[in-house]
Amino acid sequence: xxxxxxxxxxxxxxxxxxxxxxxxxxxxxxxxxxxxxxxxxxxxxxxxxxxxxxxxxxxxxxxxxxxxxxxxxxxxxxxxxxxxxxxxxxxxxxxxxxxxxxxxxxxxxxxxxxxxxxxxxxxxxxxxxxxxxxxxxxxxxxxxxxxxxxxxxxxxxxxxxxxxxxxxxxxxxxxxxxxxxxxxxxxxxxxxxxxxxxxxxxxxxxxxxxxxxxxxxxxxxxxxxxxxxxxxxxxxxxxxxxxxxxxxxxxxxxxxxxxxxxxxxxxxxxxxxxxxxxxxxxxxxxxxxxxxxxxxxxxxxxxxxxxxxxxxxxxxxxxxxxxxxxxxxxxxxxxxxxxxxxxxxxxxxxxxxxxxxxxxxxxxxxxxxxxxxxxxxxxxxxxxxxxxxxxxxxxxxxxxxxxxxxxxxxxxxxxxxxxxxxxxxxxxxxxxxxxxxxxxxxxxxxxxxxxxxxxxxxxxxxxxxxxxxxxxxxxxxxxxxxxxxx
Numbered sequence: 386x387x388x389x390x391x392x393x394x395x396x397x398x399x400x401x402x403x404x405x406x407x408x409x410x411x412x413x414x415x416x417x418x419x420x421x422x423x424x425x426x427x428x429x430x431x432x433x434x435x436x437x438x439x440x441x442x443x444x445x446x447x448x449x450x451x452x453x454x455x456x457x458x459x460x461x462x463x464x465x466x467x468x469x470x471x472x473x474x475x476x477x478x479x480x481x482x483x484x485x486x487x488x489x490x491x492x493x494x495x496x497x498x499x500x501x502x503x504x505x506x507x508x509x510x511x512x513x514x515x516x517x518x519x520x521x522x523x524x525x526x527x528x529x530x531x532x533x534x535x536x537x538x539x540x541x542x543x544x545x546x547x548x549x550x551x552x553x554x555x556x557x558x559x560x561x562x563x564x565x566x567x568x569x570x571x572x573x574x575x576x577x578x579x580x581x582x583x584x585x586x587x588x589x590x591x592x593x594x595x596x597x598x599x600x601x602x603x604x605x606x607x608x609x610x611x612x613x614x615x616x617x618x619x620x621x622x623x624x625x626x627x628x629x630x631x632x633x634x635x636x637x638x639x640x641x642x643x644x645x646x647x648x649x650x651x652x653x654x655x656x657x658x659x660x661x662x663x664x665x666x667x668x669x670x671x672x673x674x675x676x677x678x679x680x681x682x683x684x685x686x687x688x689x690x691x692x693x694x695x696x697x698x699x700x701x702x703x704x705x706x707x708x709x710x711x712x713x714x715x716x717x718x719x720x721x722x723x724x725x726x727x728x729x730x731x732x733x734x735x736x737x738x739x740x741x742x743x744x745x746x747x748x749x750x751x752x753x754x755x756x757x758x759x760x761x762x763x764x765x766x767x768x769x770x771x772x773x774x775x776x777x778x779x780x781x782x783x784x785x786x787x788x789x790x791x792x793x794x795x796x797x798x799x800x801x802x803x804x805x806x807x808x809x810x811x812x813x814x815x816x817x818x819x820x821x822x823x824x825x826x827x828x829x830x831x832x833x834x835x836x837x838x839x840x841x842x843x844x845x846x847x848x849x850x851x852x853x854x855x856x857x858x859x860x861x862x863x864x865x866x867x868x869x870x871x
Contacts, residue, residue: 388529389413401492401500405491405500406843408498412684415502415503430669435478436674436752439754442773444789451480463731469828473772474773484669509521511543518533532683543653568628578620583596646703661711677845679703682695685867690813754770779818836851839851
């Protein structure tokens with residue numbers, strides 16, 4: 386039986402990003418993927434929000450994504466655009482880029498890192514115990530892992546095998562999505578009627594992307610071209626001669642979230658942990674950020690640097706982030722109803738979102754730039770993303786995000802804290818004396834006081850701020866990067 390420290394189930398963006406994070410931390414974690422190859426039919430989901438672009442920038446691959454897509458203002462709530470071009474980030478925009486392209490770029494990068502993906506591997510049974518998890522595959526092979534992470538989607542076998550509850554809201558609407566050819570010229574653009582919201586858009590290869598709300602809720606069964614034809618005729622009065630589908634699928638507004646992201650040696654990330662209606666395009670982004678939050682923590686636990694209680698912070702930080710997205714999508718689905726009262730409510734909300742303060746607040750949450758992990762009271766930076774400042778170091782000018790390319794924590798001393806020492810943590814945390822004379826500004830909050838020093842975790846969030854001296858630094862180092870004796 387082959388044994389691994391970590392096994393990941395699912396080679397979508399979440400699983401691939403998690404494998405990369407673990408590899409950067411020195412942990413070889415194979416990905417088991419039921420697909421025979423990386424190729425997917427159709428382009429699938431699309432779009433990256435600003436914070437996810439920053440996450441890729443922290444690992445040095447943002448330019449690969451940006452060169453493949455188109456930047457645009459993509460943040461919106463209830464179809465009201467939320468401009469973030471005035472936000473303090475190097476990426477005050479979103480990126481139009483389909484999931485299959487995102488997966489291709491991530492696959493190339495992780496291949497360079499040496500991540501292994503075992504395609505055609507169906508996990509059929511998990512048997513956990515106190516020391517690990519036995520895994521049985523569809524071809525009756527067996528392997529064992531100290532930890533297994535389910536990144537295997539909304540119908541997650543890993544979640545179900547662990548007995549983790551998936552409470553939430555049942556579907557009230559269903560949509561068909563497809564990539565097809567048309568014999569006739571279609572009516573391009575979006576349409577909103579009593580049935581729901583529908584759209585037809587051209588793809589680069591000459592095909593058409595169709596999204597159509599079904600007249601009656603359907604949640605089960607295979608989707609056929611005939612189903613698509615009927616749904617289109619109900620909306621447009623014609624199917625435009627639809628033919629040759631590359632991909633047809635159904636999605637609903639079912640919204641669920643795992644009540645725990647961890648059951649012993651089994652963890653969940655991405656759609657295995659949370660599903661929701663795709664309005665706002667946040668699902669893929671949530672999954673990538675789950676992976677970046679979990680990866681370095683899991684690596685430290687596997688290495689014995691940190692106790693396994695560190696994994697509890699993954700649940701504590703990421704569960705509220707997804708819960709907010711689930712709540713926002715529920716609200717936006719409700720606002721799409723076609724009755725006059727709901728229309729009036731939507732118009733009122735649109736009026737509010739055109740005001741600067743509500744626009745800023747909602748743009749921060751939709752872009753992911755306002756995420757705040759609760760590390761207790763303190764400096765406004767604490768628990769928030771570290772700004773990508775241009776720092777002056779002994780080796781010249783360096784961006785903060787450049788310092789995070791290897792997914793290693795960094796302690797930045799801005800010269801206001803004398804005698805700062807990291808002693809036993811010197812082989813775990815990089816200490817740099819730096820200078821920065823500019824303004825400190827955070828999305829939504831605005832300008833904040835300049836700190837004397839900051840401890841930045843591998844995921845780019847500030848774990849400690851030394852405003853007046855090194856008090857509390859040892860406790861923060863112990864909390865996040867293990868005790869001095871380990």
